[in-house]
Amino acid sequence: MILLFRNYYTIRNSFLIVLESLLLYLCIILSASYFFKGVGGGYTSIHSKAVCIVAVCVICLYCNNAYCIKDTRGYVDLTIKLLQSFGSALIFLSLFYLIFSEAIIIKGFFFIFIPLVLALFSVWRFVYVFILKSGVFNQNIFVLGDSTLLFEICREIERAIDCGYCVKGILTEGNIAELKSLKSKYVGGYEGVAETAAAFGVKRIVVALNEKRGNFPVDELLMCRVNGIDVIEGHTFYEMLTGKFLVSSINPSWLIFSNGFRKSRLRNILKRIEDIVASVVLLTLFSPVILAVAILIKLDSKGPVMFCQERLGLHQKGYNLYKFRSMVVDAEKDSGPVWAKKNDARVTRIGSFIRKWRIDELPQLFNVLKGDMSLVGPRPERAHFVRQLEVVLPYYSERFTVRPGVTGWAQVRYEYGDSVEDAMEKLNYDLFYIKNMSILMDIVIAFRTVRTVLFGVGAR
Numbered sequence: 110m111i112l113l114f115r116n117y118y119t120i121r122n123s124f125l126i127v128l129e130s131l132l133l134y135l136c137i138i139l140s141a142s143y144f145f146k147g148v149g150g151g152y153t154s155i156h157s158k159a160v161c162i163v164a165v166c167v168i169c170l171y172c173n174n175a176y177c178i179k180d181t182r183g184y185v186d187l188t189i190k191l192l193q194s195f196g197s198a199l200i201f202l203s204l205f206y207l208i209f210s211e212a213i214i215i216k217g218f219f220f221i222f223i224p225l226v227l228a229l230f231s232v233w234r235f236v237y238v239f240i241l242k243s244g245v246f247n248q249n250i251f252v253l254g255d256s257t258l259l260f261e262i263c264r265e266i267e268r269a270i271d272c273g274y275c276v277k278g279i280l281t282e283g284n285i286a287e288l289k290s291l292k293s294k295y296v297g298g299y300e301g302v303a304e305t306a307a308a309f310g311v312k313r314i315v316v317a318l319n320e321k322r323g324n325f326p327v328d329e330l331l332m333c334r335v336n337g338i339d340v341i342e343g344h345t346f347y348e349m350l351t352g353k354f355l356v357s358s359i360n361p362s363w364l365i366f367s368n369g370f371r372k373s374r375l376r377n378i379l380k381r382i383e384d385i386v387a388s389v390v391l392l393t394l395f396s397p398v399i400l401a402v403a404i405l406i407k408l409d410s411k412g413p414v415m416f417c418q419e420r421l422g423l424h425q426k427g428y429n430l431y432k433f434r435s436m437v438v439d440a441e442k443d444s445g446p447v448w449a450k451k452n453d454a455r456v457t458r459i460g461s462f463i464r465k466w467r468i469d470e471l472p473q474l475f476n477v478l479k480g481d482m483s484l485v486g487p488r489p490e491r492a493h494f495v496r497q498l499e500v501v502l503p504y505y506s507e508r509f510t511v512r513p514g515v516t517g518w519a520q521v522r523y524e525y526g527d528s529v530e531d532a533m534e535k536l537n538y539d540l541f542y543i544k545n546m547s548i549l550m551d552i553v554i555a556f557r558t559v560r561t562v563l564f565g566v567g568a569r
Contacts, residue, residue: 317343435460486514
């Protein structure tokens with residue numbers, strides 16, 4: 110794992126992006142060579158134009174989730190994602206060339222480039238997925254402990270073929286029968302950990318203990334460290350592996366002593382400048398959409414265009430949140446405050462469309478300008494639900510140490526939730542964001558938001 114923009118990425122995924130960028134560049138050169146005979150002449154301007162094509166293709170691959178191998182369901186799904194990615198890239202480049210015709214390499218170039226890149230990428234991706242499934246380059250690890258965290262770590266690794274790890278065995282002195290739900294096998298207790306690790310070729314041990322006091326194998330793990338075996342705390346490893354916390358099992362001491370949660374005055378000023386600039390640009394860019402949606406809402410159903418509702422913001426201070434109205438008037442008159450359900454009958458015809466594509470959220474940019482919200486942060490919640498969730502979810506109040514956001518890490522990593530369990534999962538992501546927040550991470554979230562909006566994922 111490498112830490113980039115306060116977010117963890119597997120080295121192999123970073124390698125995949127770099128390698129495929131080079132492969133795209135090679136396809137461009139090979140396609141151009143069909144038209145240009147010999148070096149010189151036409152080749153002099155190809156390189157700068159090639160960078161543009163590579164950038165658009167990589168962004169489209171990213172937006173189609175083609176770099177998240179664990180979310181790819183088989184080779185057919187992989188083929189569909191590649192076709193969608195390069196089809197989208199061709200559309201964007203065609204529009205770009207209509208405006209900047211001088212950027213075209215040569216007429217007819219894409220008739221050679223598209224078939225070539227599809228053929229090479231299909232073969233390469235199938236080979237890559239096969240290599241990942243073989244696990245030949247995975248790092249062997251032991252998971253030591255007796256907690257819920259141990260099971261979650263093992264399940265995450267078993268689900269994700271591209272995580273880069275293989276659990277060679279579990280070391281525990283708890284109930285061995287409970288391990289039957291895992292593919293990973295029990296290999297022993299805490300005694301002789303260093304020797305067992307050496308025998309299995311393990312170079313890292315993840316410690317996931319419920320209570321370290323009294324049953325923490327200090328001498329054994331110290332021997333591992335002296336022998337060059339990496340020992341890492343379980344919650345830190347889980348954070349690296351998943352991009353979220355496991356709130357249900359976190360000890361307050363881990364939060365207190367862990368890195369992150371930095372909120373300097375300069376950081377706050379820069380984030381506020383980011384919010385003002387981005388909201389002004391987006392409001393200007395989407396002003397025709399805002400006007401058109403306002404007219405359609407008025408024509409579609411009775412009631413106001415805008416929907417205003419009190420939410421809790423920074424330090425649980427109340428403010429009025431603005432959205433386009435997507436439900437019938439007085440939608441909660443009989444039921445009281447409730448979460449929106451899938452296929453909710455209260456949603457209007459236009460409301461269903463604008464909720465799917467997140468257009469109903471656009472008026473919140475005015476909240477960003479006012480300073481009630483940030484562009485990126487935990488989603489704001491109503492006081493009614495906050496009071497309920499604070500009772501059952503540990504550390505829920507920590508969400509209010511930053512301004513709520515129009516989008517956020519939880520929104521781009523997890524679908525809409527309508528239960529306490531979903532709220533817990535979103536809290537796992539929200540706390541990860543608060544711990545690791547930075548301007549560059551906000552940019553990463555913005556790109557992921559574009560991907561989420563383009564595919565209409567998770568809306569209700």
